[in-house]
Amino acid sequence: MRRRRLLRTATGVLLTALMLFPVYWMVNVSLTPPGKMRKSPPDFFPTTPTFDGYVRVFNEQLPYFLTSLLVASGTVVLTLALAAPAAYSLAKLRPRGRRPLWFVLLVAQMIPGIIMALGFYGIYVSLGITNSVSGLILADSTIAVPFAVLILSSFMASVPDELVQAARIDGAGAVRVFWSIVLPVSRNGIVTAALFAFLWAWSDFVFAATLDSGGSLKPLTLGIYRYIGNNNQEWNAIMATAVVASVPAAVLLVLAQRFVAAGITAGAVKD
Amino acid sequence: MQLRRQLVGWAFLLPLLAYLLLSYAYPLLTNLDLSLRDNTIRTFVHGGAPFVGFANYAAVFADPAFGTAVLHTVVFTLVSLVFQYAAGLALAVFFTRSFPLSATLRALFLVPWLLPLIVSASTWAWMLNSEAGVVNAVLAAFGVDKVDWLTSPNWSLVSVTVANIWIGIPFNLVVLHSGLRNIPAEVYEASALDGANGWQTFWRITFPMLRPVSGITLLLGLVYTLKVFDIIWIMTRGGPSGASTTLAVKSYELGFGNMLPRFGPSAAVGNVLILVAMVAGICYVRVQRHQEEA
């Protein structure tokens, strides 16, 4: 039994390594001096690493980290606040005339990001909220909200109706059922929606570039632009920015997953 | 009572409705309006573009490159979906087993999503480079000849599809894994008591119970894959000579790939894609209603 578990871990590590090979390659490039970047065949390890890219990133990019964190967390909160009640209604209250909403949500996701950004730009300029964190949160949430509603409602749909009925009979109102029953039971869906809202906002480029290119309030991803010139790109610094931007977020993800996994095993799923 | 329930239902939907109207109405109408007018740079800035009805659509459909782009879109989308879903499901089942580091490894699978697309797509282009790419270097070690992954018309669509599958696996893994977690443990216990083996349990219990989540995962996957342009744009610019151009790439190329944007045809292609997604949505809702009523 124990050996079997270890075998699984070994398989898991192997699969993860395979999956993350491109990420490793990005790290490798970030450390490769320009003269060796297109060496044929390439070096599998940075034998003569250069840390120029990282030096530049640490000198130039760190202030933007906080902005990224604020924007990503804000997007999670806004997304869940809008999507969870709506998903509950779609899955459990099922009011008449809800089906067209499905199409709206689907169509909404199909609008190209750049068109969304163009639309927002005009509105933001007249409102004066370009270069603001709240403006970016609002824009980034448009990627996540339709997804969150659809995913949450399919999770909430699998909450047994008997559970909801039982609570009703006990005298619980719709809000109470939502808050104390449906929401805790669909915790997995909530975590999933939150995760992707965070990831999308964290790695967003289009909205940041269109709505927030000046001043000190820019997210980390936009810092990459500094290394993309008209005729020349500085790949050490570009890749280093991506590494620096993803490491803290990756740690956050791992911690969150552990926390969630622990929470689930502790509080039985079936309630 | 019934009316009250309706009202409560809509009350829960209200914030979302306001938000949707606020955020999407304008871009959507803009896109529609763009596609029905003959916009030049001057009219884009100063307004007054003449209304031309469906002329942009007609022009787009008449372009011989459009048919090729449709074909590429179908291949790219279907192949991506099948592989993403299959790999995601297999990994999700794998990660529901308990073993040391399970949660950590699963979290690490998400790391590709933390990278800006410009970086991950560039890294793929780097690895697949025909001269100095690591993929060709590894193949050479096995005696395989150099493949022009990105610069040969026969391979470029394959290459961008592989990269897109890679990007899509974490999404499928996470959503399907959460779906598996939501299946009550008693069901499995009962199945085990009946003497079903792992494979039987999967096909008789897990897969059917995962159907709602699978459906939504595939539908969303379809929507996102139809929309993908940045990976392709960064890796091949839709080339060489259109060999990896999908509809989304076409739309971007018309609108922003050139110093002189052609907003009308670009928006027309974009709206065709929206229509495709709607059709997929209708199919999905049909199936779903069928199940609800059953």
Next chain:
Amino acid sequence: MLRIPIARRLTIVLIAAGLAACACSSQAGDGGSKDSGTYSLWDPYPQFDNGSEWVKVIDNCGTQAGVKITRQAYDTTDLTNKVLLAAQQHTAPNVLVVDNPVVSTLADAGVVLSNKDSGLAAAEAAPNLVAAAQTGGQTYGVPIGANTLALYYNKAVLRTAGVDPAAITDWASLDAALAKVTAAGKKGITFSAIGTEEGTFQFLPWFWGAGAQLTSLSSPEAASSLDLWKSWLDRKYAPNSVIGNTQTTSWQEFATGEYAFAENGTWQRANAAKAGFEYGVIPIPARNGGVAPAPTGGEFVTVPVQGDKGTETTAAKIANCLVSPDTALTTDTALTYVSAVPAVQERQIAAQPDLKVWVDAVKAAKGRTSDGLGTRYPRISQPLWTAVQAVLTGSKSSADALSAAQAAAASAK
């Protein structure tokens, strides 16, 4: 675009209702302010931060004009979209530094003022550079500096192969050099033939060097230039990766020290010095000898339309200051550009003798939007790079690809 009264009104109402409730932090808008004290300047130089010489130059020019300048830097491709959007919202910057082939597009869209209307003076700049910003008999803006393409070569590689770079004066001698280099076990030449404007930019010296014209893509001269590139791929003088190479990727290939030649631009001089091997530069040869005209690169300083004579005049004052010879010299040095003013070019050569070949190349260079092509150029450039890609991948012959390109270019208005 967005002239849909109903949609617009609807949105404004929704915004007013919705966002008024959300206590969003409010900052001044993006673009040009109409208040007298502060002027906005946009440029495509995100690599320069606030401590750079370029920003000092801007501040000085602001002080001279008696105003404060707020500067924003964008990625080049983003800058064009951003300016169009800003102009649509009437928030264009007061001064705009923008890539030269875009100028005629912006002029055509009525976004930037002609020099006659703004009071900008382009008299000192070399006419072949200014031509890129001339459309409809008017000039829009002044070049801040120029760059162009030439052939970098690796001295050690040529020495081992026994090639004398000075003897490369036409296509035949270049072909002979490439044959010797590859016979010596080294790689020949790398360039960028990617399916974007960059690809056309790199192809033009060969295209023009064969005597072809952008108004007639299907000429035999044009075919001969495309056949030259194709023959390099067929004979393994150039790697297959050129089909997807950007100019940076191509430079990275040259930086490995394996290649004899690389077609690249003035902007790589700083990187070349760091490459770790000795390099030289020769102009790109024309087919039958002499220097081929290469396309000009580099930005123009322009004054966008504000609809207010006073601010436009002050903006022109700032712009004139930015391109004045002494000021521009500082900027061009920082950008490793060649000055647009002939007298300053001589001073640059005196200070850095190795710049001479670049100054000569710039003198022979030609704007892509010159010859009155203006906004027709993008409609020609795209079919051209499509044809280049089709031929290099072997999917079409050069004659077929170019006649298709000519048809596409001619059908676009």
